Amino acid sequence: MASVSVPGGGGGKRKVDVNIELVPFIDMLAMMITFLMMTAVWTQLGKIQVSQAAMGGSESSTPPRPTLQLNLTVTERSYLLLVGSEMKEIPKTPDGSFDTAKLVEELKAVKKDYPDHRSITIAAEDGILYQHLVLTVDKCIEAGFPDVSVTAALG
Amino acid sequence: MARHFSRPIIVVPGKRPGKRLMRSRVFGRGIGKRKKDINSDLNLVPMIDIFVLLVIFLIQQFSADGDLLFMTDRIKMPEAANYDQLMRAPVIQISPDDIALEGQMIARISDIEGQELWNIPKLEEVLRDQKKAFETLNTSEEFKGDINIQADVNVPFKVLKKVMYSANQAGYFNINFAVIAAGGGAPSEETEG
Numbered sequence: 001m002a003s004v005s006v007p008g009g010g011g012g013k014r015k016v017d018v019n020i021e022l023v024p025f026i027d028m029l030a031m032m033i034t035f036l037m038m039t040a041v042w043t044q045l046g047k048i049q050v051s052q053a054a055m056g057g058s059e060s061s062t063p064p065r066p067t068l069q070l071n072l073t074v075t076e077r078s079y080l081l082l083v084g085s086e087m088k089e090i091p092k093t094p095d096g097s098f099d100t101a102k103l104v105e106e107l108k109a110v111k112k113d114y115p116d117h118r119s120i121t122i123a124a125e126d127g128i129l130y131q132h133l134v135l136t137v138d139k140c141i142e143a144g145f146p147d148v149s150v151t152a153a154l155g
Numbered sequence: 156m157a158r159h160f161s162r163p164i165i166v167v168p169g170k171r172p173g174k175r176l177m178r179s180r181v182f183g184r185g186i187g188k189r190k191k192d193i194n195s196d197l198n199l200v201p202m203i204d205i206f207v208l209l210v211i212f213l214i215q216q217f218s219a220d221g222d223l224l225f226m227t228d229r230i231k232m233p234e235a236a237n238y239d240q241l242m243r244a245p246v247i248q249i250s251p252d253d254i255a256l257e258g259q260m261i262a263r264i265s266d267i268e269g270q271e272l273w274n275i276p277k278l279e280e281v282l283r284d285q286k287k288a289f290e291t292l293n294t295s296e297e298f299k300g301d302i303n304i305q306a307d308v309n310v311p312f313k314v315l316k317k318v319m320y321s322a323n324q325a326g327y328f329n330i331n332f333a334v335i336a337a338g339g340g341a342p343s344e345e346t347e348g
Contacts, residue, residue: 022199029206036213045224046238047303047331052323124312130249131308133315134233134332141237150330152316 048137053121053151068117070110070145072103073153074124074136079103083110098132100139107143119147126152223303224333225258230307234337241333244301245285247278247318249310254318256281264314274321282325302327 073080079090079098090102111117120140124133137148176182223241229250248255254262254275261278282302290298302322306315319330 022203026199026203026206029203029210032210033206033213036210036217040213040216042216043226044336045232045241046235046334046336047241048235048238048334049329049331051328052319052330124316126311126313126316128312129308130306130310130312130315131233133312134235134334137332138235138237138334150316150319152312 048134048141048148050137050148050150053123053149067119068110068114070117070120072120072122072136072140074098074122074128074132075153076125076127079136081106098135100135103136104139104143107140107145111144118145119149120145121149121151123151123153224305230305231309232305232333232335233308235332235334236337238334238336239331241303241331242301244303244329244331245282245327246303246305246333247322249304249306249314249318251307251309254278254314256285264310267314267317273317274324275317276321278318279321279325282322282327286326298326299329300327301329301331303331303333305333 069082069084071082073082078092081088081090081103088106090099090106093099107120122133122136122140124136133150137150140148172182223243224246225248227248227250229252230248245257248258249264252264253260254264254267256278259281261281262275267275286298286300304315304318304322322330
């Protein structure tokens with residue numbers, strides 16, 4: 001057991017060596033470890049905030065400021081990126097997954113031209129899976145468009 | 156007489172080599188020496204060091220985020236790298252089979268998919284009730300309209316849009332998709348504010 005030896009105990013006087021009781025300390029540490037292991041959360045959770053884009057016209061009385069119209073449509077075959085009036089198609093890669101690298105590249109190019117613009121509207125087809133939608137939203141945020149609105153693709 | 160008493164009375168059995176042999180460096184090794192004490196103290200200090208390090212590591216890992224969602228095997232959540240910290244809000248769970256609000260079953264996916272309605276009437280009704288209850292109980296606190304959606308990766312957008320529309324109609328405008336943090340990165344600062 002751990003002990004502390006203090007000099008000066010000679011001459012027939014009482015011993016001044018002290019034993020530190022480590023067992024309760026070890027007990028406490030073992031209990032803490034058990035409790036923390038049981039309550040530990042190994043998967044870190046997060047959230048991606050989105051808003052739902054209005055389907056109808058704006059009801060506000062003030063006329064809207066002319067801003068860039070940035071829409072991204074997620075279809076079964078490709079991404080359709082609408083920047084103003086210019087439409088770009090980003091088809092899926094040969095392995096069948098969405099080409100997110102190309103999407104980020106295109107969005108970063110838009111961000112470079114419009115550095116103050118923060119919003120993007122994502123329209124998805126009915127058959128698009130939730131994981132692909134989240135992936136698309138994630139890539140839009142990565143490219144510098146954190147205000148994401150989600151709506152249903154028309155047609 | 157004195158010489159007689161200097162001899163030991165009880166002779167312990169064992170090796171008794173001659174004096175010259177005992178003094179010998181080669182043959183006298185180990186003879187006449189006392190055996191080592193077999194009582195030895197365990198050195199607990201390294202173990203305590205490891206325990207302390209483990210406790211510090213586990214305290215750093217400790218997070219209450221797991222309590223915000225009902226984790227279940229039926230829902231496999233998607234991963235995202237650009238996420239924000241999850242906050243307490245009503246949770247809509249969308250599994251491949253059904254939709255639940257705070258653990259309470261609302262509707263079956265198979266029933267919803269066939270409907271032409273944009274919303275899910277029961278979900279909207281329950282959310283409206285929750286909002287009303289919040290406003291009645293918390294008169295000083297403003298209703299923020301946050302809602303967490305915990306959906307399975309394979310849920311189609313057709314179902315998701317109905318859930319989102321119902322939440323919107325009930326007054327929940329801040330929709331949060333619950334995700335698993337990918338890559339162990341820190342929460343995104345872009346999404347804050």
